[in-house]
Amino acid sequence: MMTNQGNRITQGQFSFLPDLTDAQITKQLEYALQNGWAVGIEYTDDPHPRNTYWEMHGNPMFDLKDPAGILTEINACRKTFPNHYVRVTAFDSTRGVESPRMSYLVNRPAREAGFNVVREERGGRSVGYTIHSYATDKPEGERN
């Protein structure tokens, strides 16, 4: 169990709130669509803070304008990967942004393995830090 607030990783916009319901997720999807942003769904079993490229559950849905349809895709991803982290990202193609505008988790494993700090003691008192993800201790083929 992690020892921080909520005993869980706190990535994304809403990790300090109770898990979002489908109705709450739908409202966030509506907000993204109203702004003209494309919604994408991604999943991983390694939520290392610098693991940027989670697996895509399909491309961002540039042409899907119906939040119910997107929620169906989210639920399909959650059903396929119940013990993975699943995040929803909204992409803004506006000049001057061209980057995500929203990102929040909609699924996480029942037991979150967390991370530890590996300290490489160097000369003087300097320390080189590595953040190690316990989830990657097993080979990929043996994780669920």
Next chain:
Amino acid sequence: MGSIKDGGAAQITDAKQRYKSGVLKYVQMGYWDADYQPKDTDVLALFRITPQEGVDAEEAAAAVAGESSTATWTVVWTDRLTACDLYRAKAYRVDPVPNTGPGTKTEQQYFAYIAYDLDLFEGGSIANLTASIIGNVFGFKAIKALRLEDMRIPVAYLKTFQGPATGVVVERERLDKFGRPLLGATTKPKLGLSGRNYGRVVYEGLKGGLDFMKDDENINSQPFMHWRDRFLYCMEAVNKAAAATGEVKGHYLNVTAGTMEEMYERAEFAKSLGSIIVMIDLVIGYTAIQSMARWARNNDMILHLHRAGNSTYSRQKNHGMNFRVICKWMRMAGVDHIHAGTVVGKLEGDPLMIRGFYDTLLDTHTPEQLEKGLFFEQDWASHNKVMPVASGGIHAGQMHQLLHYLGEDVVLQFGGGTIGHPMGIQAGAVANRVALEAMVLARNEGRDYLNEGPRILQDAARWCSPLKAALDTWGDVTFNYESTDTADYVPTATASA
């Protein structure tokens, strides 16, 4: 020949008369041209002038144009060896400032618009730009007081500057944090903690839910804590908190020092320890800031700027310069963060004025908006955006107002509002993060979060005891003082004086 106190003169066009030895009025020398059409490549400046008695508005404006460009106190024949018509800045418009002059509490002031040819300036040098625009002219005797209110920097000149080393978009990508303001806190007490104790505060704040902790402006390398100790303990705290939360975390390590060499040494050490951000103070000077911005770009580092010192010249309305000009110069110089006001906190700030600062830092293009104190349209020529930082006397109970006034691209710094929490520093951080996320969720859901804000916070406090304790402690704290720096404008255009 006349003294500058004589009124009613025009530019002398006869060359022999114009260059006769002696003293002329600035209008006669050609620094006033009501018909001048500013070029797209001109640097434009708007000054608020309080002339000495007996000096008329055009002459005062011409004097400012002259003294900030080519003029000296007397005619010199060597002008005739140059394309002097081009190098002379031109005052081209002067308007009386609303609510000044006879019948008001304030003596008569004027807004003077002055155009400078691009060739007057060295590319990529804030020092060179400012040596003209805020150089000798501010001590000039013919004016009682002078304030630089705004500037329009042409695209051609902007393109000679690096701009923000990282920028808001890339900073968010590196942090993997989108769609909400970032949260920070300044370590308190700002002076006196040992390195070990200091790092404790950093760890608690970050683990509790803040994205950043921060050195204060005057934390450098003092007897109670030398800089290397601070850097080592802070990076232990940052990495341990990152592991505890799965988030990228940072601490603004202040590398401000007495020499560039020492600043580079400190910045390199911060980099070797894996810090994502370093910090400098405005008081190090424009050239040092540009050097650090270049270093930050070359070393993948976010560069935080604390505006220490700015209020010595930005706060009073009649003399000095407006902070929006500092915002423009700092975006050109290349910082990634700058403290730009809170609206609701303990430091100076009228809401519309602050919005003008934020727009200046964040927009790709700002239209002329007199109500925000933006006198010129400004195209930012694809320069990165600077993240504004709101710091000073803000707390979780104001979250709805902070989100409304300051928007999403801002670092909200809750120093006392985190560290002074009755249940501890982590609880203080939790309270701020829960309040923030609850408010962003409500805003996105289309709720009237500004009016329903207190209700939204109370609802979240029902399941979050740290937030409840924060609201109970600070819920009613406000700083309602009148701003000294407000916009002077009337909605319709003023007639030229």
